[in-house]
Amino acid sequence: MKYPISPDLVAEKNDQLTPDLQKDFDALGEQLERRGLNIQALTEQAEAFDIAVPSWGTGTGGTRFARFPGVGEPRNIFEKVEDCAVINQMSGCTSEISPHFPWDAVDDFTELKAHSDQYGLGWSSVNSNTFQDQPDQERSYKYGSLSHADAAVREQAVAHNLQVIEWGKQLGSKVLTVWVGDGSNHPGQQHFQRAFERYLASAKAIYQGLPNDWEMHIEHKMFEPAFYSTVIQDWGSNILAAMETGERCKSLVDLGHHAPNVNIEMIVSRLIQFKKLGGFHFNDSKYGDDDLDSGSLHPYQQFLIFNELVDAEHRKQEGFAPAYMLDQSHNVTDPIESLINSATEVQRSFIKALLVDRNALENYQNDNDAIMASNTLKAAFNTDVSPILAMARKNKNAAIDSLATYRASGYRQQAAKARPDTGGSRSGIV
Numbered sequence: 001m002k003y004p005i006s007p008d009l010v011a012e013k014n015d016q017l018t019p020d021l022q023k024d025f026d027a028l029g030e031q032l033e034r035r036g037l038n039i040q041a042l043t044e045q046a047e048a049f050d051i052a053v054p055s056w057g058t059g060t061g062g063t064r065f066a067r068f069p070g071v072g073e074p075r076n077i078f079e080k081v082e083d084c085a086v087i088n089q090m091s092g093c094t095s096e097i098s099p100h101f102p103w104d105a106v107d108d109f110t111e112l113k114a115h116s117d118q119y120g121l122g123w124s125s126v127n128s129n130t131f132q133d134q135p136d137q138e139r140s141y142k143y144g145s146l147s148h149a150d151a152a153v154r155e156q157a158v159a160h161n162l163q164v165i166e167w168g169k170q171l172g173s174k175v176l177t178v179w180v181g182d183g184s185n186h187p188g189q190q191h192f193q194r195a196f197e198r199y200l201a202s203a204k205a206i207y208q209g210l211p212n213d214w215e216m217h218i219e220h221k222m223f224e225p226a227f228y229s230t231v232i233q234d235w236g237s238n239i240l241a242a243m244e245t246g247e248r249c250k251s252l253v254d255l256g257h258h259a260p261n262v263n264i265e266m267i268v269s270r271l272i273q274f275k276k277l278g279g280f281h282f283n284d285s286k287y288g289d290d291d292l293d294s295g296s297l298h299p300y301q302q303f304l305i306f307n308e309l310v311d312a313e314h315r316k317q318e319g320f321a322p323a324y325m326l327d328q329s330h331n332v333t334d335p336i337e338s339l340i341n342s343a344t345e346v347q348r349s350f351i352k353a354l355l356v357d358r359n360a361l362e363n364y365q366n367d368n369d370a371i372m373a374s375n376t377l378k379a380a381f382n383t384d385v386s387p388i389l390a391m392a393r394k395n396k397n398a399a400i401d402s403l404a405t406y407r408a409s410g411y412r413q414q415a416a417k418a419r420p421d422t423g424g425s426r427s428g429i430v
């Protein structure tokens with residue numbers, strides 16, 4: 001196994017931090033025991049938790065106004081894999097990469113798979129891209145792709161998705177995620193029903209080419225790049241499309257793709273109930289598709305989402321196995337640091353949700369005791385589970401203090417030397 005950062009450095013830093021961690025861990029363990037919770041079991045759950053990193057998140061993002069690149073940015077998918085290996089080595093909970101095509105397309109996928117294998121990394125959902133024109137492309141997506149009025153454009157977009165599945169097969173992926181920018185900027189520009197009908201026909205054509213052990217995930221987004229209407233605007237359109245398309249077609253929830261203040265946890269519950277929750281793109285948002293770091297603004301909302309997920313697991317809800325992925329754009333931070341932090345924050349929400357006393361909550365709900373029901377959730381949310389997360393990292397030979405260890409390694413400075421800017425980075429675009 002190959003490590004981008006010296007395991008000796010990680011061990012040395014961990015050794016320094018272990019005595020204090022052990023004290024904090026034991027104190028928390030005692031407290032949790034009084035609440036009927038076992039810290040060892042929780043630590044094992046933290047160790048088993050995994051969330052995929054988006055390949056494009058390893059580059060500095062930007063807005064439509066400007067992009068201010070950092071140093072040592074990955075220039076191709078091989079270098080993105082190396083950065084993902086750093087994130088996993090430090091966080092201990094990101095063992096898979098989600099690639100975006102054609103951005104990450106290579107001539108030899110066997111070579112790419114061998115490259116990721118040596119770092120112990122796998123591949124999660126493959127993402128198609130019909131929201132941009134590529135240089136070698138015959139027809140334009142300016143007015144849409146899977147829902148375009150011209151059948152030839154729709155066929156081209158379907159063919160691209162089928163190609164992405166083929167690439168994904170070579171990497172060992174099992175999920176195709178489809179997000180389209182299709183929509184309209186002016187009232188009257190597009191016939192809502194006809195556009196949706198065309199989308200559904202295209203989605204079915206892709207689904208026909210989906211291997212039996214794969215899922216297709218549809219991602220909704222309220223606006224952008226279309227600013228008046230989008231074809232898959234909300235979870236309603238999404239679940240309808242997933243239901244029409246087929247059993248293994250499910251909805252993907254990107255936290256930034258809803259109107260402000262929408263109750264996302266309830267959307268999650270509805271999707272779970274109808275076996276249509278495919279997965280997540282985690283990020284945080286204040287205004288729209290901000291793609292801010294997970295848990296940086298609304299950690300309670302993220303916890304409430306995990307409360308629904310853990311509840312579904314607790315009830316052994318049939319067919320429940322959502323795929324977790326980050327989808328963020330890092331404009332002012334080192335993307336590696338943001339991704340390490342974000343993965344940990346999502347893991348934190350998961351562990352906190354495991355602390356909820358579900359029997360007590362159910363009783364309070366049945367008794368209409370609103371305040372105690374709310375306090376039951378708050379008791380879990382207000383517990384600092386940092387020692388559990390740190391111990392899980394230590395047990396997996398990841399870094400107890402991920403950011404400090406990453407900074408001490410000098411990885412970014414070395415990358416800056418090894419990867420002079422070619423002006424060709426295609427990562428972190430949106």
Ligand code: AFD
Pocket residue numbers: 056127179219254281289327429430
């Ligand atoms: C978009 C969507 C979608 C897409 C990504 C591309 O969230 O997941 O694949 O950004 O950068 O806003």
Ligand code: MN
Pocket residue numbers: 219254281327
């Ligand atoms: Mn997304």
Ligand code: MN
Pocket residue numbers: 254256257289291327
């Ligand atoms: Mn997005």
